[in-house]
Amino acid sequence: MAPDFDRMTALFLDLDGTLLEIAATPETVVVPPALPVLLDHLRALLGGALAIVSGRSIVTIDQLLKPFKSAAAGEHGVGLRFDDGTTEEMPAGLAVPEAWRDSLRTLAERWPGILIEPKQHGCAVHYRLAPERHDDVWKAVRALVPDDHPLFRLIPAREAVEIGPRATSKGFAVERLMAGSPFRGRRPIFVGDDFTDEAGMSAARRFGGEGLRVAEMFKGDPALVRGWLANNAERLGGRPLPQRMSAGASA
Ligand SMILES: [Mg+2]
Incomplete structure (x- = not known):
């Protein structure tokens, strides 16, 4: 308790x-x-x-x-x-590049059930409605944001992954x-x-x-x-x- x-x-x-x-x-x-x-x-x-x-x-x-x-x-x-x-x-003014959001939106159009949630600085990809896409989604975001990216990192969440500032x-x-x-x-x-x-x-x-x-x-x-x-x-x-x-x- x-x-x-x-x-x-x-x-x-x-x-x-x-x-x-x-x-x-x-x-x-x-x-x-x-x-x-x-x-x-x-x-x-x-x-x-x-x-x-x-x-x-x-x-x-x-x-x-x-x-x-x-x-x-x-x-x-x-x-x-x-x-x-x-x-x-x-950090002030740092936002996910628009090209990344565009490429994620393109994926979401191809994959029913994938939702893109743009944020002021980051961008979340939700796969709660399409759990079978877990691996595909992670592969796609990893391609955008490698582990050693200096400004952004991947943030795992419940049936979602988010790109956000590393700092x-x-x-x-x-x-x-x-x-x-x-x-x-x-x-x-x-x-x-x-x-x-x-x-x-x-x-x-x-x-x-x-x-x-x-x-x-x-x-x-x-x-x-x-x-x-x-x-x-x-x-x-x-x-x-x-x-x-x-x-x-x-x-
Ligand atoms: Mg929570």
Whole structure:
């Protein structure tokens, strides 16, 4: 069972597969209506020390969790937003060459079920709807981005692979946010479900905190993560939330 946390915690939460159930396509995720309310409540209880750390862009994070806004890291740490609303881009202006995106789009037209998700800096290729294309997709992206490419790297994800800037990671995002207010001096807890979250969890441990894997601590079920957050919010806030999160609220 996941441990309770106190008001001196800093929460770093992945989005897809952690707070939200994975959907067939990135566009079709369902956000429980009570989730933005819960996150807002938690953020207040933690003095602002709550960050969403996702492979999605910060713009998309905001759209999904509307009207909730917090510190955030988008595209695996490429984009950062601090609790005071200031933003940072690392590395500035670096984006996947358009020719790469074009060649991936050409492949997607040939291979039904392959989805290309262009991002501000990177580009994700999803094969959830065509798992038999796993090897083909990896061969294609490896041809674009060799292991020793100086600027970009391949980021494996759940039934997807992403091309992103080499210089950053979710671990970098945690370190950058922990360096300033209101995160500094707090004990970080990073919750994630994916390969890219491991760097964030390692960073949290370096700050004396912990990393919680959704598969191990929450039976792979985002409803149990939401339930755990809701229970802690109620415990710390001393008042019930306006709406129970879901049947999984007793995590
Ligand atoms: Mg995830």
